[in-house]
Amino acid sequence: MILSGPSGAGKSTLVRELLARCRLPLRLSVSATTRPPRPGEVDGRDYRFLTGDQFEALRRADAFIECKEVFGRGHWYGTPREPVDRGLAAGEWVILEIDVEGAAAVLDKRPDVITIFVHPGSREELERRLRTRGTEDEGALRRRLEVAEREMRFLPAYRHTVINDTKERAVGEIERILESYARSPTALPTPTPIENWEGKREDA
Ligand code: ADP
Numbered sequence: 001m002i003l004s005g006p007s008g009a010g011k012s013t014l015v016r017e018l019l020a021r022c023r024l025p026l027r028l029s030v031s032a033t034t035r036p037p038r039p040g041e042v043d044g045r046d047y048r049f050l051t052g053d054q055f056e057a058l059r060r061a062d063a064f065i066e067c068k069e070v071f072g073r074g075h076w077y078g079t080p081r082e083p084v085d086r087g088l089a090a091g092e093w094v095i096l097e098i099d100v101e102g103a104a105a106v107l108d109k110r111p112d113v114i115t116i117f118v119h120p121g122s123r124e125e126l127e128r129r130l131r132t133r134g135t136e137d138e139g140a141l142r143r144r145l146e147v148a149e150r151e152m153r154f155l156p157a158y159r160h161t162v163i164n165d166t167k168e169r170a171v172g173e174i175e176r177i178l179e180s181y182a183r184s185p186t187a188l189p190t191p192t193p194i195e196n197w198e199g200k201r202e203d204a
């Protein structure tokens with residue numbers, strides 16, 4: 001399963017809650033990154049924090065399912081291949097929390113992947129959450145908001161859209177989506193109404 005959405009949408013928050021309460025055998029894929037850890041982030045749990053050289057060596061060794069430079073600031077992010085293959089082979093549901101382009105790269109190889117796009121409902125709420133999180137300086141925050149505008153355009157390519165209004169409700173909705181696939185693994189994905197950033201239908 002892939003979970004995408006703009007930075008600040010609440011992906012990490014929802015995944016943490018999902019892992020704690022969902023009865024399915026979920027496993028979170030821990031991405032590698034060259035960005036520095038935020039206060040409280042733990043190597044191996046939140047990310048594998050690598051130097052540029054370490055990341056490049058793994059990239060050359062084809063150790064990533066997908067990888068890319070996100071936000072154009074020289075910080076690379078990638079999905080390590082081996083833990084994902086191991087999890088899938090063991091019958092686990094592997095969650096990739098990755099950006100829209102990473103998702104497109106994975107979909108090319110695995111068209112059967114469940115894709116969920118999370119957003120907080122409005123630009124104002126996204127900005128408020130990023131400010132409340134307080135992990136970016138003003139410049140980085142502005143860039144994330146700009147990137148968010150671009151990322152929102154990928155929303156229609158996802159099988160499901162979940163608005164993270166309240167954590168409880170949004171996690172419950174993701175759980176129900178996953179359980180519907182657990183009940184009928186071969187079912188075609190249910191199309192969800194395509195909504196734009198402000199929750200209006202694209203064709204409205
Ligand atoms: P992401 O992983 O998408 O970048 P985070 O999980 O770090 O986003 O969430 C961004 C901020 O929003 C955090 O401060 C988090 O506590 C807060 N947040 C997440 N979900 C909600 C929610 N449903 N309501 C209010 N605040 C939320």
Ligand code: 5GP
Pocket residue numbers: 004005006007031032035066067068070077078079097098099100101102103
């Ligand atoms: P953050 O720096 O806020 O943790 O993450 C920034 C962005 O990088 C988010 O949109 C997140 O989904 C994305 N990201 C995290 N890990 C990966 C990854 O392995 N691959 C890709 N393509 N994007 C990732």
